[in-house]
Amino acid sequence: MVALHARRSAPSIHAWAAAYPEKPLIVVLTGTDLYRDLQTDADARQSLALATHLVVLQDAGLAALPAPWRSKAQVIYQSARQLLPAVKSARGFRAVMVGHLRGEKDPLTFMRASSQVLAPNIHFDQIGQALAPCFEAAARAQTAQTPAYRWLGGLPRAITRQRIKRAHVLVNCSLMEGGAHVILEAVQSGTPVLASRIDGNVGMLGADYAGYFEVGDDAQLAALVRRCAAELDFLQGLQSQCAQRAALFIPFEEKRLVINLLASALSY
Numbered sequence: 001m002v003a004l005h006a007r008r009s010a011p012s013i014h015a016w017a018a019a020y021p022e023k024p025l026i027v028v029l030t031g032t033d034l035y036r037d038l039q040t041d042a043d044a045r046q047s048l049a050l051a052t053h054l055v056v057l058q059d060a061g062l063a064a065l066p067a068p069w070r071s072k073a074q075v076i077y078q079s080a081r082q083l084l085p086a087v088k089s090a091r092g093f094r095a096v097m098v099g100h101l102r103g104e105k106d107p108l109t110f111m112r113a114s115s116q117v118l119a120p121n122i123h124f125d126q127i128g129q130a131l132a133p134c135f136e137a138a139a140r141a142q143t144a145q146t147p148a149y150r151w152l153g154g155l156p157r158a159i160t161r162q163r164i165k166r167a168h169v170l171v172n173c174s175l176m177e178g179g180a181h182v183i184l185e186a187v188q189s190g191t192p193v194l195a196s197r198i199d200g201n202v203g204m205l206g207a208d209y210a211g212y213f214e215v216g217d218d219a220q221l222a223a224l225v226r227r228c229a230a231e232l233d234f235l236q237g238l239q240s241q242c243a244q245r246a247a248l249f250i251p252f253e254e255k256r257l258v259i260n261l262l263a264s265a266l267s268y
Helices: 010-019 031-040 042-050 060-064 067-072 107-116 133-145 157-166 181-187 199-205 218-230 232-249 251-266
Strands: 002-004 026-028 053-056 073-075 093-098 122-127 149-153 169-172 193-196
Touching (some): 010 042, 026 251, 031 042, 031 060, 031 199, 053 060, 053 067, 053 251, 060 199, 093 157, 107 122, 107 133, 107 149, 122 157, 122 218, 133 149, 169 181, 169 218, 181 193, 181 199, 181 232, 193 199, 193 232, 199 232, 232 251
Parallel strands (some): 002 026, 026 053, 093 122, 093 169, 122 149, 169 193
């Protein structure tokens, strides 16, 4: 059995372990598992105890696991097809944030940052459906009062990837992440990232990455966007750092690690 989410899949995990105690059980852990549920939910912790194999989606995820379970865990980065980098527009600078508007993604920090960047050539685009009325209201109000900001709502994945590819930076403001797919999509599109300094993002981009801001710090994010727009060397440095991580996110490597994991499980 391969299960996604230690807490959400707990009933199935527990039923499988009871019915087939000698058979392999792989549990893939998400950000809510690692950075919330394992601290508060007994069922989630029991899922880890029952698993024969654990998977985390970025390097820092191993450290978030309780020590007794790290020995049966491995890192498998998710992947995305590489896109040919776009020639970025010279007429303006565009920051894009991608993800449905919900609490864990902290969409309000991106909105607040757009209010602090007054340069007419810098633009903020937010892509994602509002999953609560408060976020829809905030996005509509921000669009009305801030010329630099646009809320584009939910878009098809292919269109979203093209917008990421054509943006100058992708922004990730999340409060918790297991391993943000949108970050690796940006890296695989030649677009550098500005990200909140959380374990899930550091595990994707590396501890020495220069594009972090503190969680919820809209002023720091705004300053980074302004610096990227004004200092080509800084922006190119971020792009170079992202390019050094790209080999982690290629489909062949994810496929190889998944096949090895299943072979290991079947010989368990």
